[in-house]
Amino acid sequence: MNARNCLEVLRKIKDVAFATVDEAGKPQVRIIDVMLVEGECLYFCTSRGKDFYQQLERDGNVAVTALTPEFQMVRLNGRARRLENQKEWIDRIFEENPSMNDVYPGESRYVLEPFAIDCGEVEFFDLGVTPISRESFPVGGGEVSEKGFVISDACIGCGKCLRGCPQQCIEEGTPFRIMQEHCLHCGRCFEECPVQAILRR
Amino acid sequence: MNARNCLEVLRKIKDVAFATVDEAGKPQVRIIDVMLVEGECLYFCTSRGKDFYQQLERDGNVAVTALTPEFQMVRLNGRARRLENQKEWIDRIFEENPSMNDVYPGESRYVLEPFAIDCGEVEFFDLGVTPISRESFPVGGGEVSEKGFVISDACIGCGKCLRGCPQQCIEEGTPFRIMQEHCLHCGRCFEECPVQAILRR
Ligand code: SF4
Ligand code: SF4
Ligand code: SF4
Ligand code: SF4
Numbered sequence: 001m002n003a004r005n006c007l008e009v010l011r012k013i014k015d016v017a018f019a020t021v022d023e024a025g026k027p028q029v030r031i032i033d034v035m036l037v038e039g040e041c042l043y044f045c046t047s048r049g050k051d052f053y054q055q056l057e058r059d060g061n062v063a064v065t066a067l068t069p070e071f072q073m074v075r076l077n078g079r080a081r082r083l084e085n086q087k088e089w090i091d092r093i094f095e096e097n098p099s100m101n102d103v104y105p106g107e108s109r110y111v112l113e114p115f116a117i118d119c120g121e122v123e124f125f126d127l128g129v130t131p132i133s134r135e136s137f138p139v140g141g142g143e144v145s146e147k148g149f150v151i152s153d154a155c156i157g158c159g160k161c162l163r164g165c166p167q168q169c170i171e172e173g174t175p176f177r178i179m180q181e182h183c184l185h186c187g188r189c190f191e192e193c194p195v196q197a198i199l200r201r
Numbered sequence: 202m203n204a205r206n207c208l209e210v211l212r213k214i215k216d217v218a219f220a221t222v223d224e225a226g227k228p229q230v231r232i233i234d235v236m237l238v239e240g241e242c243l244y245f246c247t248s249r250g251k252d253f254y255q256q257l258e259r260d261g262n263v264a265v266t267a268l269t270p271e272f273q274m275v276r277l278n279g280r281a282r283r284l285e286n287q288k289e290w291i292d293r294i295f296e297e298n299p300s301m302n303d304v305y306p307g308e309s310r311y312v313l314e315p316f317a318i319d320c321g322e323v324e325f326f327d328l329g330v331t332p333i334s335r336e337s338f339p340v341g342g343g344e345v346s347e348k349g350f351v352i353s354d355a356c357i358g359c360g361k362c363l364r365g366c367p368q369q370c371i372e373e374g375t376p377f378r379i380m381q382e383h384c385l386h387c388g389r390c391f392e393e394c395p396v397q398a399i400l401r402r
Binding site: 030047051 | 367
């Protein structure tokens with residue numbers, strides 16, 4: 001996988017969840033079509049009357065997710081920017097997504113504004129394999145944020161974390177080591193280590 | 202439809218998007234299983250190590266959405282509260298959702314905490330019919346927030362809004378009237394009314 005593949009999975013699923021934060025600081029989410037993906041850029045649109053549009057214009061932070069039929073979750077976090085050349089983009093989007101004409105016939109399409117997400121990070125989280133598998137990629141100039149847990153040199157090698165890990169993704173060593181690509185971030189090892197050798201990242 | 206039916210649609214889809222706000226005020230979203238629905242209450246769980254858990258404990262505001270195969274979008278906005286009797290609830294959830302044992306075998310299930318959403322509002326938005334159709338319901342003691350646009354007495358009856366409405370959901374009268382149950386909230390009428398008779402709610 002890479003960032004581009006992840007965005008292409010979102011385009012293939014097409015109807016994906018877009019989350020924003022409203023003016024009261026509360027989460028908002030709705031299903032929106034992914035209209036195009038080119039390289040490391042995902043395109044969508046929304047109409048100027050919607051709360052979603054206002055939230056994007058005020059803030060621009062957006063989190064996108066969807067699940068494939070094979071239980072692979074893609075999560076994209078980034079910034080959405082409104083595109084210049086509105087009419088050209090909307091015409092192009094309608095050409096590639098003709099069913100949009102059913103909802104916005106004729107000239108009414110121009111109440112829509114095109115947006116692109118081309119900077120952020122994307123995660124591919126495969127729940128359809130054992131152990132689970134996850135991988136993150138920067139999108140555009142974005143950065144990948146490290147999450148989950150890590151075992152420090154304070155580890156005394158007792159093995160309690162390994163025995164209790166639901167995904168069996170800790171390996172012996174000095175110190176013991178979490179295989180991050182298979183970790184659920186559940187926190188069980190963190191809670192159970194007798195010497196607090198496991199740190200939250 | 203009613204609130205209960207909407208929650209049952211989410212339970213049937215099962216893998217739905219849950220959005221929260223993180224400590225930096227940014228949106229976060231992931232796919233989570235709806236574990237149970239009883240009356241006007243939706244149950245889910247997450248593990249104590251996850252960012253999602255931290256966000257729920259700090260704030261509790263959550264927005265949930267999913268799309269049916271018939272293009273009906275359900276959106277639930279409410280507050281999630283963590284349940285007492287953690288072990289009982291987790292055992293019950295695992296009984297009703299046995300595939301959870303694949304991810305959290307044995308005792309590791311108790312790193313999960315049960316949550317309920319039983320206060321908020323839910324919207325049913327049907328994109329599979331023409332014109333589109335929407336309806337909102339309070340959940341528990343929640344309140345429905347009015348959105349979209351409304352035509353005021355300043356309307357001069359010119360008919361421009363009606364001619365331009367992509368869903369043809371404005372009817373003549375004094376003043377003209379938006380059929381809210383069929384409105385996209387696109388804002389085209391609002392932008393085009395020559396006398397600014399249309400107000401944002
Ligand atoms: S439980 Fe703690 S001390 Fe024991 S092996 Fe794991 S990290 Fe090391
Ligand atoms: S966070 Fe959970 S899945 Fe990850 S290593 Fe620790 S116990 Fe295993
Ligand atoms: S465009 Fe404005 S003035 Fe004309 S009918 Fe519609 S609401 Fe009334
Ligand atoms: S907001 Fe859009 S769909 Fe709703 S009445 Fe106005 S033009 Fe029609």
